[in-house]
Amino acid sequence: MAKRIWELHSHLLGGAIRTTVMGDADVAGLVLSERAYLLAVRDFRPRQLIDLVREAGPAAAATELVAHYGTDEALNASGGRSLIVCRGSDYTPVVRRSDEVPALATAPPRF
Secondary structure: OOOOHHHHHHHHOOOOEEEOOOOOEEEOOEEEOHHHHHHHHHHOOHHHHHHHHHHHOHHHHHHHHHHHOOOHHHHHHOOOOOEEEEEOOOOOEEEEEHHHOOHHHHOOOOO
């Protein structure tokens, strides 16, 4: 089985990034899908992601990443792809790239 890029980053950074049972990247407690991780490391070095999660906590780090990738500049640079937070299979938050989830899940709620 081929290694994922974050496994190489983890080796170089002392094991702060690991692969979850579901095959996602766990960056110091913040879970990102493979596509979300690849998008995030375009703008943030792996060490910066680790530091962000350790300093702010997983929830605040996820919020900061979602806000960063929601800007016009980031959307233009990423071909319109942003990051969103959704629940994983065990109800923990997972950061995913916007094109990984059905459109209904990313639509704003209607009241």
